[in-house]
Amino acid sequence: MKYGDSHLFSPARISPNGRSRAKKGDCPRISSCFRGAFLAFPLALFLLPAGCGRRKLSSDELERNRLFAEILKREDRRTLGEDDFFPRNLHFSTHPEVRQWCAVALGRIGNRRALPWLYNALHSSYASVRAAAAFAVGEIEDRETLKEEFLRVDPRAASELVAALDDPSIQVRMRAVEALGKAGSPSDSVEIIRRLHALPYEGSPVEQTYLRLAITALTRLRDPSAVPALEKLAESPDPEIQWRCANGLYGLRARKARSTFLRLLRSYNPDVRAHAARGAGICEAPDLADALIPLISLHDPDSGKPNSLGVRASAVEALGNLRNPGAIPAIRKALQEAPIVRANPEQVNFAVQAAAALGNIGAPEGKDALVPLTRIQGPAAVSAVIALAKLSRGNATFFDLVRLEDFTTEAARRAAAQALGEVGGPEAVRRLKLMLIQAASERATAAEIRAVPAAVEALARIGVEDLQTIVEPYLASHDGVILRAAIKAYKPPPRRKAPWKPLVEAYQRMAPGWDLEAKVSALSALQPWLSEQDVQAVLRSALGDRQRNARVAALSLLRKAGATDVPDDPGPSESATTDITYSILAVSRQNRTVATLETERGNIEIELYREDAPLTTANFISLARGDFFNGLSFMRVVPYYVIQGGDPRNDMEGGPGYTIRCEINMRAYEKGSVGMALSGKDTGGSQFFITLSPQPRLDGGFTCFGRVISGMQAAQSMTAGDKILKVRIEEDHTLFDYRRY
Numbered sequence: 001m002k003y004g005d006s007h008l009f010s011p012a013r014i015s016p017n018g019r020s021r022a023k024k025g026d027c028p029r030i031s032s033c034f035r036g037a038f039l040a041f042p043l044a045l046f047l048l049p050a051g052c053g054r055r056k057l058s059s060d061e062l063e064r065n066r067l068f069a070e071i072l073k074r075e076d077r078r079t080l081g082e083d084d085f086f087p088r089n090l091h092f093s094t095h096p097e098v099r100q101w102c103a104v105a106l107g108r109i110g111n112r113r114a115l116p117w118l119y120n121a122l123h124s125s126y127a128s129v130r131a132a133a134a135f136a137v138g139e140i141e142d143r144e145t146l147k148e149e150f151l152r153v154d155p156r157a158a159s160e161l162v163a164a165l166d167d168p169s170i171q172v173r174m175r176a177v178e179a180l181g182k183a184g185s186p187s188d189s190v191e192i193i194r195r196l197h198a199l200p201y202e203g204s205p206v207e208q209t210y211l212r213l214a215i216t217a218l219t220r221l222r223d224p225s226a227v228p229a230l231e232k233l234a235e236s237p238d239p240e241i242q243w244r245c246a247n248g249l250y251g252l253r254a255r256k257a258r259s260t261f262l263r264l265l266r267s268y269n270p271d272v273r274a275h276a277a278r279g280a281g282i283c284e285a286p287d288l289a290d291a292l293i294p295l296i297s298l299h300d301p302d303s304g305k306p307n308s309l310g311v312r313a314s315a316v317e318a319l320g321n322l323r324n325p326g327a328i329p330a331i332r333k334a335l336q337e338a339p340i341v342r343a344n345p346e347q348v349n350f351a352v353q354a355a356a357a358l359g360n361i362g363a364p365e366g367k368d369a370l371v372p373l374t375r376i377q378g379p380a381a382v383s384a385v386i387a388l389a390k391l392s393r394g395n396a397t398f399f400d401l402v403r404l405e406d407f408t409t410e411a412a413r414r415a416a417a418q419a420l421g422e423v424g425g426p427e428a429v430r431r432l433k434l435m436l437i438q439a440a441s442e443r444a445t446a447a448e449i450r451a452v453p454a455a456v457e458a459l460a461r462i463g464v465e466d467l468q469t470i471v472e473p474y475l476a477s478h479d480g481v482i483l484r485a486a487i488k489a490y491k492p493p494p495r496r497k498a499p500w501k502p503l504v505e506a507y508q509r510m511a512p513g514w515d516l517e518a519k520v521s522a523l524s525a526l527q528p529w530l531s532e533q534d535v536q537a538v539l540r541s542a543l544g545d546r547q548r549n550a551r552v553a554a555l556s557l558l559r560k561a562g563a564t565d566v567p568d569d570p571g572p573s574e575s576a577t578t579d580i581t582y583s584i585l586a587v588s589r590q591n592r593t594v595a596t597l598e599t600e601r602g603n604i605e606i607e608l609y610r611e612d613a614p615l616t617t618a619n620f621i622s623l624a625r626g627d628f629f630n631g632l633s634f635m636r637v638v639p640y641y642v643i644q645g646g647d648p649r650n651d652m653e654g655g656p657g658y659t660i661r662c663e664i665n666m667r668a669y670e671k672g673s674v675g676m677a678l679s680g681k682d683t684g685g686s687q688f689f690i691t692l693s694p695q696p697r698l699d700g701g702f703t704c705f706g707r708v709i710s711g712m713q714a715a716q717s718m719t720a721g722d723k724i725l726k727v728r729i730e731e732d733h734t735l736f737d738y739r740r741y
Contacts, residue, residue, distance in 0.1 A: 067098050069586040073579065075105040076615060076661055078548060079572035080114060087117045099124065100132040107136030108664060111569050115140060119160050127169035134164050134172060135666055138179025138700065149552065150559040157183045162191050174210045178700065181217025189223035196229060202238065215244045216696040219251035227254045234260055239269035244696065246275035250282060251697065258283045265291050271693065274314040274640055281318025289324040296334045309346045310640035310693060313353045320357030325365060331358060332369040340380055345717045349639045351380040359387025367391055367401065374402050379720035382415040389422035398423045410650050411721065413451040421458025432459050450651055453485035460489035468492060475506045480515025481653045487521045500529040504538045512546045516659055517679060519550040523557065530561040548573040549682060585614045592732040593617065595624060598725040602714030606674050606706040613663040613705035616676055616684065620705065623656060623686055624727035637720045644677055644689040645724055655685030662703050669698040672708035690715050
């Protein structure tokens with residue numbers, strides 16, 4: 001899930017009330033990575049008192065609000081501070097919830113200096129604090145994150161978490177097993193499996209939650225020895241345990257679990273069938289196609305019962321992964337069962353998945369099913385043209401089958417460029433270069449300009465001889481998305497003198513608060529030349545970059561280069577958020593807030609988690625009240641997974657012109673959960689997603705800041721390109737003593 005934008009911040013575009021006047025699709029980049037995040041917050045949130053109750057808060061409530069605000073401030077700025085605020089309040093606060101807030105904040109800040117404090121908190125007299133401490137250890141010692149930063153997991157982390165698996169409180173055991181999945185090693189799966197055997201299939205709700213978290217942890221540890229345990233657990237009569245085990249086996253790429261997947265495919269429960277179908281697709285057994293084919297029809301041929309879209313989409317995806325050409329007639333028939341029109345969103349979304357599956361199968365017989373799809377305007381055509389290109393590699397007959405001139409929308413032009421990269425050959429190269437020429441014209445449309453990254457990537461895929469001549473001018477682009485595409489495509493010839501120089505210059509041209517992802521991309525692309533003094537010099541200069549993520553990237557690369565004289569911590573993040581704003585967020589954290597998304601498919605009501613994600617929800621509220629989301633589309637729709645929107649560029653690369661901090665919390669991603677889309681830690685902005693089914697793999701990885709309380713049917717009916725008309729915010733102000741501020 002990507003984020004980025006392309007323009008420098010212009011103060012003239014900010015209205016007196018602090019809201020951007022930028023047009024839709026125009027994403028101003030501001031001078032600090034977070035400076036714009038709360039430009040509208042003080043003014044927008046100062047409107048709160050007008051509808052608030054005026055009960056005077058007790059001294060105890062005021063003190064907790066003060067501490068919450070201070071914790072939030074430090075968390076936002078990713079700093080522990082130079083004092084003893086955190087260890088003092090974590091261990092000695094008279095308010096258990098303050099201790100809990102401290103633990104969660106330490107996990108989000110991510111400074112490993114806090115680990116001893118958290119290990120100590122694992123022995124707190126309060127179970128809620130012990131649970132939060134375990135969660136935080138998993139956040140700080142997440143092995144995937146540490147691996148990216150060329151750091152090793154603290155050996156003590158796993159031993160402390162294993163000990164916490166025997167805590168008397170099941171709430172603590174739940175968070176310990178979840179954290180062990182992040183911070184542990186494959187060998188730690190033995191400890192989880194041993195405890196799984198002691199859990200009843202039909203336990204209390206909290207025991208069931210523990211069981212679910214344990215399954216997810218085993219999946220994350222990627223220990224093949226966990227496969228038999230999950231297969232055994234999948235024999236449970238509980239459908240939820242069955243699908244979670246199937247999901248875990250899929251995550252472990254358990255190809256030998258063929259018989260388990262086959263058995264679960266016969267379940268009456270659609271969730272079990274959907275996950276079993278996806279798992280069957282990894283088994284490298286083409287004969288499994290016979291069991292999957294009945295699941296792609298609108299109705300099961302044997303029982304006559306309808307197949308859900310989740311089952312159909314998962315089954316057709318699996319058929320594509322099995323690459324059995326014998327499935328093509330059945331896929332073609334399933335596409336013809338209902339009209340693929342906007343009024344029938346389920347069939348549109350199925351067609352998108354079916355087209356991709358036909359491309360993956362790779363057999364020429366699939367062309368007959370794909371060509372008609374390319375003539376249907378919308379997401380099905382976008383998917384079909386790419387799939388058809390895969391079946392036509394090196395074959396110029398592709399241009400006789402498809403009229404690329406009809407692909408004029410932004411999404412369609414990007415798909416056309418990607419398709420040309422798949423086809424290859426002189427005609428494809430000619431057309432791609434023509435796309436770049438058209439985009440350079442003064443009369444170029446937004447669709448033409450935003451297709452440039454896809455065209456550059458396509459030319460790189462083809463491997464044209466003059467690629468570097470094409471790419472290097474784009475290394476000076478002021479569009480961060482184009483620049484990132486150029487950096488990715490940059491492959492200097494072997495004998496070039498100082499081949500790293502264009503990348504260094506690209507980084508040095510970027511203003512202090514410029515496109516964060518472009519900075520990180522430029523620095524990361526220097527990896528092949530880490531031994532060069534010039535490269536190490538620019539990496540050391542980047543340790544002073546105003547944007548923290550750029551400092552993290554530079555620090556990681558210097559570690560990889562073997563540097564020992566570098567700081568352990570990249571330092572705090574910049575923030576223009578004022579103390580008054582943190583205080584307002586603290587006192588309004590318990591206000592019940594509902595965001596209503598008025599869409600072309602109906603209304604979706606979302607309850608926002610103000611206390612779990614105060615910065616994220618405040619950002620969402622501010623954008624909504626500034627009409628930011630009006631007219632934007634859900635540009636990404638994946639059946640049975642997510643719908644994603646909030647991008648003014650409509651290509652999953654755009655945002656509001658700033659980034660906000662992640663607020664990873666203990667909320668599970670159930671059906672209807674709302675999360676922030678990211679391309680890395682602390683890269684959220686305006687893009688958000690709604691889950692269409694439970695997604696345990698997202699837990700603890702993306703900020704969960706709300707849940708759908710009404711209108712899930714509208715969310716499930718969404719197709720790529722459907723628009724958000726307006727977002728309304730309704731807030732129940734319960735505790736706000738404005739006389740204190």
